[in-house]
Amino acid sequence: MRIVIVGYGMAGARVAAELHARGGDRKVTVLGAEPHRAYNRIMLSTLLSGKIDEPDVELAEVAGQGVDVRTGMAVTAIDRATREVRTAEGVRYGYDHLILATGSRAVVPPLPGLDPPPDRVVPFRTLDDCRRILAAARDARSVLVLGGGLLGLEAARGLAARGLDVTVVHPVGHLMERQLDPTAGAVLANTLAGLGVRTRLGVTATGVAADADGVRLDLADGESLGADLLVLSCGVRPDTALAATAGLAVDRGVVVDDRMRTSDRHISAIGDCAQHAGTLTGLVAPAWAQARVVAEVLSGGDPLARYRPRPAVTRLKAAGIDLAAMGDAAGGTVDGGPVEELTFADPARGTYARLRIRDERLTGAILLGDNPAVGTVVQLFDRGAPVPADRRSLLLGRAFGTAPATPAASPALMPGAATVCQCNDVSKGALVACWRSGARSVAELSAATRAATGCGGCRDAVAGIADWLAEADPVAARSGRARAGDGTDRVEVTR
Numbered sequence: 001m002r003i004v005i006v007g008y009g010m011a012g013a014r015v016a017a018e019l020h021a022r023g024g025d026r027k028v029t030v031l032g033a034e035p036h037r038a039y040n041r042i043m044l045s046t047l048l049s050g051k052i053d054e055p056d057v058e059l060a061e062v063a064g065q066g067v068d069v070r071t072g073m074a075v076t077a078i079d080r081a082t083r084e085v086r087t088a089e090g091v092r093y094g095y096d097h098l099i100l101a102t103g104s105r106a107v108v109p110p111l112p113g114l115d116p117p118p119d120r121v122v123p124f125r126t127l128d129d130c131r132r133i134l135a136a137a138r139d140a141r142s143v144l145v146l147g148g149g150l151l152g153l154e155a156a157r158g159l160a161a162r163g164l165d166v167t168v169v170h171p172v173g174h175l176m177e178r179q180l181d182p183t184a185g186a187v188l189a190n191t192l193a194g195l196g197v198r199t200r201l202g203v204t205a206t207g208v209a210a211d212a213d214g215v216r217l218d219l220a221d222g223e224s225l226g227a228d229l230l231v232l233s234c235g236v237r238p239d240t241a242l243a244a245t246a247g248l249a250v251d252r253g254v255v256v257d258d259r260m261r262t263s264d265r266h267i268s269a270i271g272d273c274a275q276h277a278g279t280l281t282g283l284v285a286p287a288w289a290q291a292r293v294v295a296e297v298l299s300g301g302d303p304l305a306r307y308r309p310r311p312a313v314t315r316l317k318a319a320g321i322d323l324a325a326m327g328d329a330a331g332g333t334v335d336g337g338p339v340e341e342l343t344f345a346d347p348a349r350g351t352y353a354r355l356r357i358r359d360e361r362l363t364g365a366i367l368l369g370d371n372p373a374v375g376t377v378v379q380l381f382d383r384g385a386p387v388p389a390d391r392r393s394l395l396l397g398r399a400f401g402t403a404p405a406t407p408a409a410s411p412a413l414m415p416g417a418a419t420v421c422q423c424n425d426v427s428k429g430a431l432v433a434c435w436r437s438g439a440r441s442v443a444e445l446s447a448a449t450r451a452a453t454g455c456g457g458c459r460d461a462v463a464g465i466a467d468w469l470a471e472a473d474p475v476a477a478r479s480g481r482a483r484a485g486d487g488t489d490r491v492e493v494t495r
Helices: 010-021 041-049 127-137 150-160 182-194 241-245 284-299 374-383 392-396 428-436 442-449 459-472 474-479
Strands: 002-006 027-032 067-071 075-079 084-087 092-094 097-100 104-106 121-123 142-146 165-170 197-201 205-211 214-219 224-227 229-232 236-238 254-256 267-269 274-276 313-315 323-327 340-346 351-358 361-368 419-421
Touching (some): 002 010, 002 092, 010 027, 010 067, 010 284, 041 127, 041 150, 121 127, 127 150, 142 214, 150 165, 150 182, 182 340, 182 351, 182 361, 214 229, 313 374, 340 392, 361 374, 419 459
Parallel strands (some): 002 027, 002 097, 027 067, 097 267, 121 229, 142 165, 165 197, 254 274
Antiparallel strands (some): 075 084, 104 236, 214 224, 313 323, 323 361, 340 351, 351 361
């Protein structure tokens, strides 16, 4: 069976790895338009901050017999009649099944002066974009970031960490309006100000001008802002051009069914370019879940495997900011009955919490600032579990009365089914099982389970579990030998 994967990003690399892991008589060819090894796009903002280097964002290579990875190979056409794809160089690759993982492209707003963007204006989306931003930042003192969404704020914080004067310009009245309500947005803006990031909110840009001396951003209120560099973070759009030209069903993304099949049963689509049940994802966890479904279907492991979306949790990856938002936290409507609202705000400390509860289940939450209950809230939301009778423990992160719901003070008190890594759906029990099988460090646990290889937000939790296991089982920790099943395990797991 010949399988061709178009796209060597986080989705394309994962589906190739999933297919390789399942063995079988298949020839997998991966065609990536970018000239690089596959890399973790989520970590680019950390690369901007200078905390990691380029090798740290690279994903593990898909290696092994039957997998052929070719970078710098842009696919320009699909011939569905002959089941071939054609590259920009005119090379043709035949397929029995084609997987589109073409991702998304940065949106460049239709402003005067941005067609095409001049040298001092760079979108923030790819590794090459990141390289251009870093090259310009070496001689820069000030930066404007157009867009106050998740990626824009991560870029702004990363550049501020390098000592640059950063201003975020956002057309909406508060930051991250898709995930936050106005109060949370205001608290976040105040927190960013303390970290060296100014914000201009509720004003649209009307034009851009750049020359050898700098870049100017004109605003609708008549003011103009000047800087050495302008970073564009105005959203992304699914890259559907290849699919549309081939005649596949395309709406906002490439339309797929529960098995990630397009309108052509010989073609699947996953990740940012795919639209399932009318929804685009844009997050890594759904893309990786979709990759597993496609691999199960094509390998024959589970021909009836279906993709079932899980509730999404958004985390802001920016040093000095703790933010988690999930569900209808920003105030969307909920069908099925009245919604209980609970909020707590302490702007001076950069703390805000909001919970939305219906039928004793969380429908949404915002946790900004230091709140020890964040792990508990995420687990309750992810699993659809009942909330405690005393809600204050979730808002404030401490117990009241006799019914506390604070997070486990030790991994020993964490249920084995608790999800530690949201991106890869790795539970505490899976980490313990890998420990018992011989994994003796965070790196080995990550290699075995893929925990902490997505957004990296669970790395501290994985490290805490590894430390707990080492303390509970010091002999195995020193010897590095698994002792599973011999009746002498010293690690006891709460299941």
